[in-house]
Each structure stands twice: as C-alpha cells, then as structure tokens.
Amino acid sequence: MHLGGEEPIRECQYNQICTHNSLPIETPHTKKKIKRKWQAFPGRNKFYCNGRIMMAKQTGVFYLTMVLILVTSGLFFAFDCPFLASNLTPAIPAIGGVLFFFVMGMLLRASFSDPGVLPRATPEEAADIERQIDAANGPSGPGYRPPPRTREVTINGQTVKLKYCFTCKIFRPPRASHCSLCDNCVERFDHHCPWVGNCVGRRNYRFFYLFILSLSFLTIFIFAFVITHVILRSNRTGFLSALKDSPARYPFTEVYFFFHFVLNTCTVLEVVVCFFSVWSIVGLSGFHTYLISSNQTTNEDIKGSWSSKRGKGNYNPYSYGNFITNCCAALCGPLPPSLVDRRGFVQPDTPQPVAQTNGTSACPSNQVQSHMCAQDQCIQSTKFVLQAATNPLLHSQAVVLSGGPALQPKTPLGGPCSTLGPPQPTLPSSIPGLTCGGELMALRDSEMHCHHHLHHQHFISPEETPSPPAALPCATHLGHHIHPAQLFDPVSQDSLHEDSVRGLVKLSSV
Amino acid sequence: MAETHSLQDLRQAAVASKVFVQRDYTSGTICRFQTKFPAELESRIDKQQFEETIQTLNNLYAEAEKLGGRSYLEGCLACLTAYTIFLCMETHYEKVLKKIAKYIQEQNEKIYAPLGLLLTDPIERGLRVLEITIFEDRSIGSR
Numbered sequence: 001m002h003l004g005g006e007e008p009i010r011e012c013q014y015n016q017i018c019t020h021n022s023l024p025i026e027t028p029h030t031k032k033k034i035k036r037k038w039q040a041f042p043g044r045n046k047f048y049c050n051g052r053i054m055m056a057k058q059t060g061v062f063y064l065t066m067v068l069i070l071v072t073s074g075l076f077f078a079f080d081c082p083f084l085a086s087n088l089t090p091a092i093p094a095i096g097g098v099l100f101f102f103v104m105g106m107l108l109r110a111s112f113s114d115p116g117v118l119p120r121a122t123p124e125e126a127a128d129i130e131r132q133i134d135a136a137n138g139p140s141g142p143g144y145r146p147p148p149r150t151r152e153v154t155i156n157g158q159t160v161k162l163k164y165c166f167t168c169k170i171f172r173p174p175r176a177s178h179c180s181l182c183d184n185c186v187e188r189f190d191h192h193c194p195w196v197g198n199c200v201g202r203r204n205y206r207f208f209y210l211f212i213l214s215l216s217f218l219t220i221f222i223f224a225f226v227i228t229h230v231i232l233r234s235n236r237t238g239f240l241s242a243l244k245d246s247p248a249r250y251p252f253t254e255v256y257f258f259f260h261f262v263l264n265t266c267t268v269l270e271v272v273v274c275f276f277s278v279w280s281i282v283g284l285s286g287f288h289t290y291l292i293s294s295n296q297t298t299n300e301d302i303k304g305s306w307s308s309k310r311g312k313g314n315y316n317p318y319s320y321g322n323f324i325t326n327c328c329a330a331l332c333g334p335l336p337p338s339l340v341d342r343r344g345f346v347q348p349d350t351p352q353p354v355a356q357t358n359g360t361s362a363c364p365s366n367q368v369q370s371h372m373c374a375q376d377q378c379i380q381s382t383k384f385v386l387q388a389a390t391n392p393l394l395h396s397q398a399v400v401l402s403g404g405p406a407l408q409p410k411t412p413l414g415g416p417c418s419t420l421g422p423p424q425p426t427l428p429s430s431i432p433g434l435t436c437g438g439e440l441m442a443l444r445d446s447e448m449h450c451h452h453h454l455h456h457q458h459f460i461s462p463e464e465t466p467s468p469p470a471a472l473p474c475a476t477h478l479g480h481h482i483h484p485a486q487l488f489d490p491v492s493q494d495s496l497h498e499d500s501v502r503g504l505v506k507l508s509s510v
Numbered sequence: 511m512a513e514t515h516s517l518q519d520l521r522q523a524a525v526a527s528k529v530f531v532q533r534d535y536t537s538g539t540i541c542r543f544q545t546k547f548p549a550e551l552e553s554r555i556d557k558q559q560f561e562e563t564i565q566t567l568n569n570l571y572a573e574a575e576k577l578g579g580r581s582y583l584e585g586c587l588a589c590l591t592a593y594t595i596f597l598c599m600e601t602h603y604e605k606v607l608k609k610i611a612k613y614i615q616e617q618n619e620k621i622y623a624p625l626g627l628l629l630t631d632p633i634e635r636g637l638r639v640l641e642i643t644i645f646e647d648r649s650i651g652s653r
Contacts, residue, residue, distance in 0.1 A: 105592040119636035128530045153535045162535070170638060171532075174539055188539065210589065318538055329577050332585025334603045335596075336575075339636040 038342040042120055043184040051342035053112040055197050056182050062111055062197030069107070069215070072273050073100045075266045076222045080229045087232060092225060099218045106211035107196065114338040115201030116187035118168065118176060126169035133164070156317035175318070177299055191298040200298075203338065206331050209288050216282045223274035226267055292330045293323035523626070523645040531564065531640040541571040543632070543640050550644065554625050563617055563629075567610065567640070574606035607633055 038051035046055050055062070073096075081093040121129070133149055149164030151171055162171045165178050168185045172178070177189035179199045188202035200208045291301060295318050300306060306316035320326050529550050534542040545564045547557045584602055588595050614631050622629055622642075630641040 102592055105594075109593055118638070121638065122635065124528050125530055125635070125639055125641075128528070155536060155538050160535075173533065174535055206589075207593070325577075328582055328585075331589070332582045333577055334575055334581045334584075335588075335601050337601065337604050337607065339633070 035346045036342070037340075037344045037346055040346050041340070041342070043117065044182050045117075045184070047342065048112075054114050054117075054340075054342065055111055056192065056194075056199065058181070058194065059197040061194040065107070065195045065197075068273060068277075069100075069103065069218075072222060072270055073218070075270055076226065079263050079266050080226055080270075083229055083233070084225055088228075096218075096221060096225075099214060099221060103211065103214045103218050106207050106214060110193075110200070110204045110207035110211050111197050113198075113204045113207065114340055114342075115199040116189075116203040116336070117182075117199075117201075117338075117340050118170065118173070118185040118187060119340050120167075121169040129164075129169065129171065158315065158317040160317070175297060175300070188297060189299055203336060206335075209285075209292065209331065212281055212285045212288060216278070216285045219274050219277045219281055222270060223278060226270045226274070230267055293326050295319040295326040295330065526644045526646040529642040529644065531642065533638065540575050541632075541637055542568050548642070551627070551642065554627055554644065555622070559621060563621075564640070566613065567632075570606060570610045570613065574603045574610075 036051050038047040038054075041047070044057045046057055046059065047053065048055070076096065077093060077100075081096065084092045149171075151162040151164075153160055153162055153174070155174060160174050162174065164171050165185050167178060167183065170185065172185055173187060175188045176185050178185045179189065179192050181192050182199055184199070186199050186201035188205070190200040190205055190208075192199045193208065196208060196211070198204065288298075291298060294316065296306060296316060300316075304310060306314060308314055320329060527550065529548045531543050531546075531548065534544040536542075543564050545561050545568075547560055551560060581602060611631050611633070614629050618629055626645040628643040628645070630643065632638070632640050635641055
C-alpha cells in the first residue's frame with residue numbers, strides 16, 4: 001500500500017541534496033524522537049498499528065456494524081447451524097462460514113485502507129499555484145472580490161470545472177472531493193460512510209461494494225435458514241410446541257426450557273436484524289450496482305452532475321460506454337497504491353514554526369530542505385536583501401538596499417490559513433553564470449513570495465539570523481538587477497492590492 | 511558550453527527555483543502530465559528532450575493504469591483470494607511505479623543533473639505535479 005519503503009536509501013541522493021551534506025549526520029539515537037509521517041498527518045484521521053491502519057475520526061458506528069454482524073452470525077452458527085447441518089446438509093454452515101469471512105474481510109479492508117487521500121501541496125507548489133492564479137485573474141480594482149478559483153478542462157467533450165481546495169492548496173482533480181469529516185481531499189470521492197468508519201473513494205470503493213454485496217447475501221442466507229430452521233422444527237413437533245416443548249417428555253426440564261427460551265429469543269433477534277438489514281443493505285447494493293454500471297459516484301449522482309436534466313448535451317465523460325466495461329473497471333481495474341506515505345519517517349529537522357502544523361506538514365521533508373538550504377549563510381543574507389528590496393517596491397519608492405529585514409510578521413496565524421513557507425528561490429552569493437533574465441525571474445519569484453507572506457501574515461523563516469556585513473557584497477551585485485524590476489511596479493502594485501484584498505478575504509473566512 | 515555537474519555536485523548546489531509541471535486532465539482522471547515546455551527551462555534544456563521525458567513518463571503511467579486482460583486477471587484473482595494475495599505479491603501498478611522511479615533516476619543521472627536540473631518523482635508529490643528543481647549555475651570559467 002505504500003512505496004516509501006525503499007525510498008530513503010535510494011532517494012537520499014535527490015531529496016536531501018542541499019541539506020544532509022551540509023549538516024552533521026544525525027542518527028536516530030541523537031534525536032529525541034523520530035516521528036513517523038502518520039504522526040504528522042494534517043488530516044483528521046486516526047491511525048493504528050503504527051500507521052498501517054487508517055480510519056476516520058468517528059468510529060463508533062463502525063463498532064456497531066461489527067457487533068451486529070458478529071452477534072447475528074455468531075448466533076446463527078451457534079444455534080441454527082447444528083440443527084441444519086444434521087438435518088439438511090453440512091454445506092450450509094460451510095457456505096455460511098465462507099460468506100461470513102468474506103464479509104468481515106471486505107469490511108476490514110474498506111475500513112482500514114486509505115480511500116485515496118491526496119496529500120496536501122508542499123509550500124512551493126502552493127506558492128506556484130497562487131502565482132498562476134494571480135496571473136490568470138490579472139489586476140483588479142479595490143474592493144473587488146476575486147472569483148472563486150476554478151479551472152476549466154475539457155474531458156471527452158464535456159467541460160468540467162476543477163475547484164481549488166483552500167485547505168489542501170491544490171486544484172482538485174476531476175471527481176475528487178474534500179471530505180469535511182476527515183479534512184482531506186479524496187480521489188474519486190464517493191461518500192463518507194460512518195458504518196465503515198472511513199471515506200469511500202478510489203482505493204476502497206471495490207471493497208465497500210463487495211462488502212455490501214456479500215453482506216446482502218449473508219443477510220438473506222441467515223434470514224432464509226433461520227426461517228427454515230423454525231419451520232422444520234415446527235413441522236416435527238407442531239408449531240406451538242416448537243416454541244414450548246412438552247416438559248414431560250424430557251429430563252432436566254428447567255434446562256430444557258431455558259435452552260428453548262434462548263433459542264427462540266435468538267431466532268427472533270436474528271430474524272428482526274436480518275429483516276431490516278435485507279431491505280436496507282440489498283437496496284444499497286442495488287443502488288451501488290447502478291452507480292458502478294454507469295461509472296458514477298454517489299456524490300455525482302446526488303448532485304445530478306451528469307443527469308440529462310441539466311442539459312441536452314450533458315453526459316458522463318468517464319463512462320466507458322457499456323456497463324460491463326464499467327463494472328470491470330470499477331471492480332477489477334488496477335488498484336493504485338496509497339499516495340500518502342504513512343509509515344515513512346519524518347526527516348529530522350530544525351524546529352518548525354507553529355503555523356505550519358496545520359496544512360503543509362504532509363510533506364515535511366520538503367520544508368526541511370527549504371529550511372536547511374537557508375542555513376547556508378550567504379544564501380540567507382541574500383534572501384535578507386531580497387526581502388529588504390521588496391519593501392521599497394511595496395511603497396513604490398526608490399530601492400534601498402538595507403541590511404535589516406523589511407518584513408517580520410512573527411505572529412503565526414492558526415486555523416486553516418496555513419503558511420506557504422519561506423521564500424524559496426534563493427539567489428546565490430556569487431552569480432557569475434546566470435543570465436540577467438534568469439536572475440530577474442528568480443528575483444521576481446521571491447518578490448511574489450514575499451508579498452504573499454506580508455499579506456498573509458505568516459511566519460517567514462525561522463532562522464533569520466541577521467548578517468548585514470555579508471549581505472553587502474551580494475547587495476551590490478544585485479543592485480543593478482533591481483532596477484529593471486522596478487519597471488514592473490504598476491503591475492506588481494495592482495497585484496499587491498489584489499493580494500491584500502485576497503489576503504483579507506482569506507483572513508475573514510477563517 | 512554546457513557545464514557538467516554530477517549528482518554529487520548538485521548536493522553542494524543551492525536551489526535557484528522550482529518548476530512544476532501540472533497534471534493534464536483532458537483524458538480523464540488517468541495520470542498524465544502536461545507536455546507544455548515551461549519557460550523557465552528554456553535556457554537549460556532542449557525542448558525535444560524534455561518533451562520526450564514527459565511523454566515516456568505519461569506512457570509508463572498509462573501502462574500502470576491500463577485496463578486490459580492482465581489487470582482484470584489480477585483483479586479477479588485478488589477478489590477470489592479476498593485480497594490476501596497482495597500480502598505476498600506486488601500489484602501491477604506498484605511494479606510500474608518502481609519502473610518509473612528507475613527511469614527518473616536514470617534520466618537525472620544522464621541528462622538532467624549535468625544541466626543543473628533535478629526531477630522529483632511525482633509519487634513523492636502525490637502524483638499532483640512533476641517537480642523540477644533548477645540549481646544555480648556554478649560553472650567555472652566561461653559563460
């Protein structure tokens with residue numbers, strides 16, 4: 001279910017590029033506590049067995065499901081099977097047993113697997129997307145609320161809107177939806193099932209469907225054979241006496257009465273549970289069979305996304321055309337592995353700012369790299385200079401390359417408005433090789449980052465150690481590159497304004 | 511001329527910027543990345559080469575998610591064994607993902623690292639983006 005197993009050794013060369021070699025190697029023994037990634041997971045999920053099992057937060061109803069199935073099946077096997085096996089055929093308990101294990105297996109599989117959670121965007125990704133949105137929306141006047149962030153894409157001739165998820169900071173893939181109970185975006189989101197104690201999505205839909213299908217069979221099976229048992233017993237000894245046998249014929253009367261009382265109670269209980277289950281479970285199976293055959297999710301069906309009532313040309317672009325292919329695709333198609341690495345280790349790193357606990361810690365290794373890259377003294381001081389440089393740009397004044405930091409909002413903002421992380425592009429201290437264009441681009445990138453940070457009131461960088469003397473040589477080198485950037489002032493001014501409006505809107509929505 | 515770096519050298523290099531190649535959803539929900547050449551890479555790598563890499567990756571992902579005899583067989587077998595078979599066996603998708611990881615490593619070693627670029631396996635970004643890290647150019651000598 002996960003791929004992270006072989007990653008740390010092989011991928012060590014890539015992921016920790018500018019970090020591990022510049023730091024003394026920290027062994028797990030020197031660290032106080034190496035956390036696994038599931039412990040730092042941003043969603044509202046519960047993990048068991050050291051990250052192997054992933055469930056929703058509320059699992060009470062799941063235990064009820066387990067109890068109902070176990071008790072009813074247990075009573076069936078204990079009280080009805082001996083009679084049926086001896087009087088009819090031992091195949092009955094055998095088939096019952098197989099069905100029961102299949103039901104339990106599918107239930108546990110549906111409940112314990114990752115439904116297809118999309119990990120949240122890394123800070124750099126989020127920043128990149130924000131930049132693209134800004135570019136797409138363009139400059140706007142004051143007081144203008146930017147439209148909801150959507151992207152349109154044409155799939156098989158149908159126009160589908162991709163929505164931007166503010167919590168996960170991604171544009172949701174088609175058919176994905178954000179589950180508010182679990183606080184995750186889930187691929188091919190069907191629904192959140194409390195009976196199963198988990199979301200039902202791309203990775204566990206087939207288990208869910210097989211669970212309800214096999215449970216329907218099991219329920220009908222138990223129902224049928226309990227009725228058969230009562231009928232057979234009553235045929236032998238008369239109906240009323242089946243319920244209360246003549247005491248004179250048997251020794252140990254009280255025990256016998258008790259046994260029959262228990263048997264009858266169990267029978268009634270089983271019949272009642274099965275009767276109600278049959279209608280609900282069989283109905284649900286039928287509904288999901290329809291959904292599978294038309295390749296729709298419950299979510300889409302409820303919203304009527306592909307209903308012909310919406311318009312003449314409205315059809316389901318994901319359907320394969322015929323119901324056999326749709327069924328095969330849903331049930332026998334390839335099973336994608338989990339995108340959430342639960343059991344991998346969080347890379348040991350410097351203490352993270354408080355605000356980052358909500359949202360971006362899904363990929364902590366990236367944040368680590370970004371923090372650790374900045375520990376390189378000269379790069380840091382360059383960043384410093386960039387921050388200083390953006391301050392005058394904000395106020396459309398002449399560029400003043402000061403040594404001190406321009407923006408230092410240190411109060412982290414809690415809640416869903418999570419940080420984007422420190423500005424990523426760091427210009428090197430010596431820039432002999434880069435072209436002017438490249439530098440400008442990187443410079444602009446860092447400006448935008450700084451703008452976002454200013455307006456979103458985020459913690460910019462945890463390790464801002466001022467080093468003005470070192471900044472000066474870099475500053476002078478950068479000096480002549482700043483001026484062309486000033487030409488972008490009007491544009492950046494407007495985008496800044498829009499930024500601040502958006503920032504305020506975001507803050508107000510918290 | 512082109513500066514040559516190895517992966518080792520990249521460890522000492524600093525990150526200049528990152529480019530994200532987004533997913534292409536025009537064919538539905540299957541995993542595909544946009545083949546549009548990002549502007550930031552124009553000075554670094556040949557467009558043809560880049561597109562070839564992306565295309566190969568797209569083909570590999572398509573192979574992973576392909577519906578065909580093999581995947582159906584695997585699915586049915588798994589269902590009959592109540593999915594316990596995956597305790598001993600890897601799914602086809604996982605096998606292809608390993609192949610992709612190997613391909614990316616090979617591409618990095620041969621083509622991208624010498625140009626001061628690094629591809630990050632999309633699976634580490636939840637198959638959302640293909641992240642390309644651009645390193646600063648620390649060529650010694652002419653430029």
